[in-house]
Amino acid sequence: MxxxxxxxxxxxxxxxxxxxxxxxxxxxxxxxxxxxxxxxxxxxxxxxxxxxxxxxxxxxxxxxxxxxxxxxTGRSPLEALSIGVDMKADDVAFRCNFVTLSEEAGAYEDRIIIDHSSDEISTEDAVILLEALKKEFAREGYHFYAGTSYRHLLIQHGGEVLELTPPHDILTRRIGAYLPKDPVLLEMMKKSFDILENHPVNLKRRRDGLHPANSIWFWGAGTRPxxxxxxxxxxxxxxxxxxxxxxxxxxxxxxxxxxxxxxxxxxxxxxxxxxxxxxxxxxxxxxxxxxxxxxxxxxxxxxxxxxxxxxxxxxxxxxxxxxxxxxxxxxxxxxxxxxxxxxxxxxxxxxxxxxxxxxxxxxxxxxxxxxxxxxxxxxxxxxxxxxxxxxxxxxxxxxx
Structure with missing residues (x-):
């Protein structure tokens, strides 16, 4: 049978x-x-x-x-298992999405989330963008891992499980009310927009009629399952x-x-x-x-x-x-x-x-x-x- x-x-x-x-x-x-x-x-x-x-x-x-x-115990720890991350007992995993935010002038908090998957960005494009972020965000206790398409991972050593909002739950909404309270995560998200907005990958995506992957978005925090x-x-x-x-x-x-x-x-x-x-x-x-x-x-x-x-x-x-x-x-x-x-x-x-x-x-x-x-x-x-x-x-x- x-x-x-x-x-x-x-x-x-x-x-x-x-x-x-x-x-x-x-x-x-x-x-x-x-x-x-x-x-x-x-x-x-x-x-x-x-x-x-x-x-x-x-x-x-x-x-x-x-x-x-x-x-x-959270979504992202399950994803960590799939890509071979050996989470320690005090590690916290976060899903790190590439998303598309509105690009008019103004504060990061006032932007609108347009697309939770950046037109289902290819893994190849996403890995290039993630490498650019890893160079800028390198710091003790935080490690990024590439996943598939728009879905990637951040592991924080000795972190705290935070209540964070999935980006697909707030499509077309102003993001200010849904940003993380954690100062490091918030700083990374804000800086990611500055790094990614005019990255060559995104310039090409716009020329091709695709949404740019112009920000990261953290959610789905959890511990080892x-x-x-x-x-x-x-x-x-x-x-x-x-x-x-x-x-x-x-x-x-x-x-x-x-x-x-x-x-x-x-x-x-x-x-x-x-x-x-x-x-x-x-x-x-x-x-x-x-x-x-x-x-x-x-x-x-x-x-x-x-x-x-x-x-x-x-x-x-x-x-x-x-x-x-x-x-x-x-x-x-x-x-x-x-x-x-x-x-x-x-x-x-x-x-x-x-x-x-x-x-x-x-x-x-x-x-x-x-x-x-x-x-x-x-x-x-x-x-x-x-x-x-x-x-x-x-x-x-x-x-x-």
Whole structure:
């Protein structure tokens, strides 16, 4: 028996006026998910515990079977694990985003946050900019590490966990009310604008019609996590397939194997087919029992507020990932169970995460059940099934 989770990050949402009151998931053409829906269990699951912020960190811990109220120590420490940072007990990790701020004359505090990802800046461009900052900010007790695209890391030795605001939560807002109180972090953010605004990389980005990565933004502070072994918890040998350091960090912490997929970048044009092939190879050829396939694109498009691109991301998830995985396992004669769901909603109207429960679809190749005509938020609610402790849903997947 093989087990698969396909996670469409932020795939769920709220009704959109220009779609006639449908959500982007409802409006998407998803023939594979809809075919499975007719033979599958659908329901709702609360992946973000009440009282916790609706981050991909807490939500994906839940999806992987780890109660965030027990295991969560911050987002960036999980990312530190993914890039091989050996955090000490008194280290604090901070996510260091490249963002785009408004560039009119005036104080740093009066700028508006325009883009939390600087047009999904390439890792190559971001590394050049990070090196420029590292030269200016070199000081005892602070170390920068390169991640992927706009997502990077600062480790502070002997630091303090601070409450900081994710940049995607304050798009289009004046930043003054959301800046860190810590004087060193604030100084770095302010100076980063002076260093980056006219950096050659950003001059070229403007010429190319792209947002400049003209500031860093710290958030997601936390200390070293301690996840229990996924293999010991479940008896399943697992792989994680994701372009996002957060998910790779969960994998490293849980003893899963993170797989590298060429061209997987966390954006709309990620390598969907490559992720499906990597999962099939792990399950059919390399002796793995469980594959967690994470696709970031629906979430990124939700943050951008793009109805068309979020629908495109969901449709490609259906066509290039779910279709290929289901077909590949079926043709190999493998019995399998597949769980399809988002981690949290990222509604177009909000352009950030919300903490509402998410719709899931659970298909078992050995036994069809009476399902719904399609898979979406409304159909999942009709079932009346609700997992308040979303981290227990994986037990249902693995329970046969």
């Amino acid at each position: 093989k087990y698969v989770i396909v996670l469409g990050d932020g795939m769920a949402g709220e009704p959109v006026g220009q779609l006639g009151g449908m959500t982007t998931l409802e409006a998407s053409k998803t023939p594979v998910m809809d075919r499975l829906a007719k033979m599958s269990e659908q329901g709702m699951a609360r992946m973000v515990p009440k009282g916790m912020a609706p981050g991909s960190d807490t939500a994906n811990l839940s999806v992987a079977g780890y109660d965030p109220q027990v295991y969560y 301690a996840l229990s072994s996924f293999l010991e918890k479940t008896g399943k040998k697992a792989v994680m397939i994701s372009a996002v350091d957060l998910l790779k960090g969960i994998a490293v912490g849980a003893g899963m194997t993170p797989l590298f997929v060429e061209g997987a970048n966390g954006g709309l044009y990620t390598n969907y087919d490559g992720k499906a092939k990597a999962a099939l190879n792990a399950l059919l050829n390399d002796g793995y029992d469980f594959a967690y396939i994470h696709v970031e694109a629906p979430d990124e498009m939700g943050h951008q507020g793009s109805v068309e691109n979020k629908i495109q991301a969901i449709e490609w998830l259906d066509e290039k990932v779910i279709k290929n995985v289901v077909k590949g396992l079926g043709e190999a004669g493998e019995d399998f169970r597949i769980l399809i769901l988002p981690d949290h909603p990222t509604p177009i109207c909000a352009r950030t995460h919300t903490k509402e429960p998410v719709p899931y679809l659970l298909y078992d190749s050995r036994k069809a059940v009476e399902g719904q005509e399609t898979y979406n938020e409304k159909k999942a609610k009709i079932s009346g099934i609700m997992w308040e402790d979303g981290y227990r849903l994986i037990e249902h997947l693995l329970g046969d």
